[in-house]
Amino acid sequence: MHPLLDDIRLVAFDLDGTLVDSVPDLAAAVDAALVDLDLPPPGEAKVRDWVGNGSRVLMERALAEALGEPPSASRLEAAHERFLARYGQAPCVRTRLYPGAREALDGLASSGRRLVLVTNKPEAFILPILRAVGIEQCFALCLGGDSLPRRKPDPLPLTHAADRFDVAPSRCLMVGDSRHDIAAGKAAGFRTLAVPYGYNHGEPVAASRPDAIVESLAELV
Incomplete structure (x- = not known):
């Protein structure tokens, strides 16, 4: 020992x-959630540097990247819900x-x-x-x-x-x-x-x- x-x-x-x-599955869910909201997906490399503080903070970082500014509370809530739905569909594929x-x-x-x-x-x-x-x-x-x-x-x-x-x-x-x-x-x-x-x-x-x-x-x- x-x-x-x-x-x-x-x-x-x-x-x-x-x-x-x-990260591969987290990134896929982040990308899909942002596409659902007509926003550009960040891709796996960026998501790899954003994880570790929970899913809400992850989506806050992804939205800030896509929007070029901090998201509003309502926009973050909608994006977080989309992420949870997407990630829940496939949390352990890769x-x-x-x-x-x-x-x-x-x-x-x-x-x-x-x-x-x-x-x-x-x-x-x-x-x-x-x-x-x-x-x-x-x-x-x-x-x-x-x-x-x-x-x-x-x-x-x-x-x-x-x-x-x-x-x-x-x-x-x-x-x-x-x-x-x-x-x-x-x-x-x-x-x-x-x-x-x-x-x-x-x-x-x-x-x-x-x-x-x-x-x-x-x-x-």
Whole structure:
């Protein structure tokens, strides 16, 4: 086991950009939603830099790009609804597990550690994706961006998970790919571990100063 896991009893994983590459399906839904609204689609490369703060912020960024200015609240609401509809039709066509993710989940679960999922993705999409990639059985708890009043980078989802399983924050680890994951983990009193291959708005995740970085999640086990 990775030395950062010493005394760790609960491991919280981010989803998008950490366990799965979901951008191809997210981008397809963003593009389709904007086309529905007679706006130019941004394409996958731009969407890759926009994900990580939940679907509403994703669509706010896409609309601002298409319109050349921040969208009105009503326009954002309409675009977000179109995105949810489009993404709900096909949330896991091209989404894939990253290499090493399954090995890490299986190894950690077999070690007796509690695994939870803490993502900013709307809760309704979590289980279909976990089922599609075959890891739904790995998690004792799954929290989406709309599961609680606040989401990452707020520490609430992490402190909620620690309280739920009666594990001290000092014995919990947050694993993610972005500054929001690391900020939430630090604020919750968790140890933090980052992967460098995910979605961090074009910035190196090392700048967030996680306790450790691994090139592959397989290095955890």
